[in-house]
Amino acid sequence: MLRIGVVGLNLGMRHVEALLSDLDGAELTAVCDMKIERLELVKGDIIKFTDYDEFLEKAPIDAVVMAVPHIVHAELSLKALEHGKHLLLEKPMAMNAAECSSMNEKAKDQGLTIMIAQNWRYTPWCLEAKKIIDSGDLGKIRLIRSDWVLNFHDFYPQGLWIYDGKLAGGGAIISLVVHNLDFLRFLFGEVQTVYAKHLYTDDWSSNGSENMSMVQMEFQSGALGQMLTSYTPFINDDSGPLQVYGDQGVLTKKEGQLKVASAQNSTSSSAVERKFKDVSVSDQWGKDFAINQMTHFIDCVAHSKIPISSGEDNINTIRLVDAIYKSAKTGLPVDIKY
Template sequence: MSTLKVGVIGCGSISYYRHLPEYHANKEVEIAAVCDIDAERAEKVATQYGAKAFSDYKEVLNLAEIDAVSVCLPNYLHAPISIEALNAGKHVLCEKPMATSKEEAEAMIRAAKTNGKTLMIAHNQRFVASHQTAKEIIDSGKLGKIYSFKTTFGHPGPEEWSADGADSWFFNKKQAFIGAMGDLGVHKSDLMRYLLGEFTEVGAFIETSAKNNTEVDDNAICILRTKSGIIGTLTASWAYVTGGDNSTIIYGEKGNLRLEADPEYSLIEEYQDGKVIQHKLDKIQTNEEAGQTNSHVIDHFVDCILENKEPLITGEEGLKSLKIILAAIESQKTKKIISLD
């Protein structure tokens, strides 16, 4: 395969900020097709990237020359269209959350296996330099036993950056299924699994208190426990009106790690003996400016296809991270701690 020909289905903000510019920057890729139900938006993007424009995703899937697609659509369409794409013989990079239920996610995984195609979920936090360095430190045993953590992902809300502003599908429960928990919380469930291992129990308080005219959650705090007994909190919010917080703090026997919690240093190691190590690393990506920081998601997806290797975030990995969010919703409904075993 000389050049990977890709189609991007959905031309909203996540395509604009991430998928399209990062595919365009990859020398192994040609953006061959773009699709959006807003035909004018699709035409504009197609002109910018020299691609064909479509308003019906089925036409993209029917193109024999397309090797892979990005599914950048409202949450309720992730599973059905990913499955159609896999069945059409395309590799799939699907935005998060990968599905709206365990059953949908399992169907996606089956479709990938049946068709022998790559399915990757676009969780970008594993590729952040501070997070990868933190994993090396934790795995090395330098912190000793890990006791607890707190991780947060919050910003003022999708209306600040979504292509459709306050009218965005993010606020439509039928289309979004979940709010801040699906938009932000699932990123953090994936990150904490990557850093600390699998979780066994989830409790949650989930509210719709900051946004009007929506039924989806905009504030959530989860309590999590790992198999090894590490406990911590995961917060997802669309109510941080003064800006974003994407920080994680890990507390260990011999010291703490502060990730993305300082404006200058992406990672700070603090030890019991008073030693402090400050790391200036590549900044965590934001959606404030197109093309400012590579998320590495697209490049990894492309490499996995071209080299026929398994991606870091497979469908199975995406499902494990989704299960934590689904358990949080169940905890809110039942007022009980939910077991993931």
């Protein structure tokens, strides 16, 4: 039985709920948060700590699930690894690729698992989309778009660390669409070149925290990609998390529905007459990303498997993030070295 402790109960409660849903092979044995009122939300026979060092020394745990501010991801992760704990870490993996590298080296030296909670990879519709893309039904993929706008002011109070570029590592790119960027890598492989422009128009944000951004990408496959994001939109409405244009079909996700139009489901020779068909998401993907994600982590630790979103994989998501910030700073396209 894998004994798991959760650190950071503001963002970490979803992990607590997953562990309390009677998952096979693991149990929640301890939690840690600086605020007593958050600890009191966790019910049951679970040991509670307000001090992280004491948590690592005394908690009966084999693994740590961490949901803390970005600036301490590397520091707290290295401490957990030094104490021999496997690690499930909220995204982004770290503030930059150099920090990720140090974490991966420590995990390798200790023989431990690092998995990043890139939850789109474990979300049912995303897995259904990957199945369709991997089937080849869309033909050669040429164009890709993924957008996300979400007004943080509705969710996070003014003065919170997430608006401070020094504490978060940036703004909307690293704090919001790191989901999209990681998912695009998962679906289409690595990006080789990026060009980005940021805007800084939010009074709540400081220290280089961009609240709006546009990114152009060229993938190693030759496909072209585009992404738009903002964490201060007037309304939370965008073109959707995924639009894929292939030689033989198009896949899109809009208003909660995955749709596809392809040569496989259309006999018309006219683009005007071709229609999208709704895609039913298979039950094989489960119903809840948090359950899927935690189940995968437990299985990987128990059987020494490499996670789908391992630290060795996810350093490339942060390399992509680093390149986007470099492009926005220099005003030039940036080639990414892996």
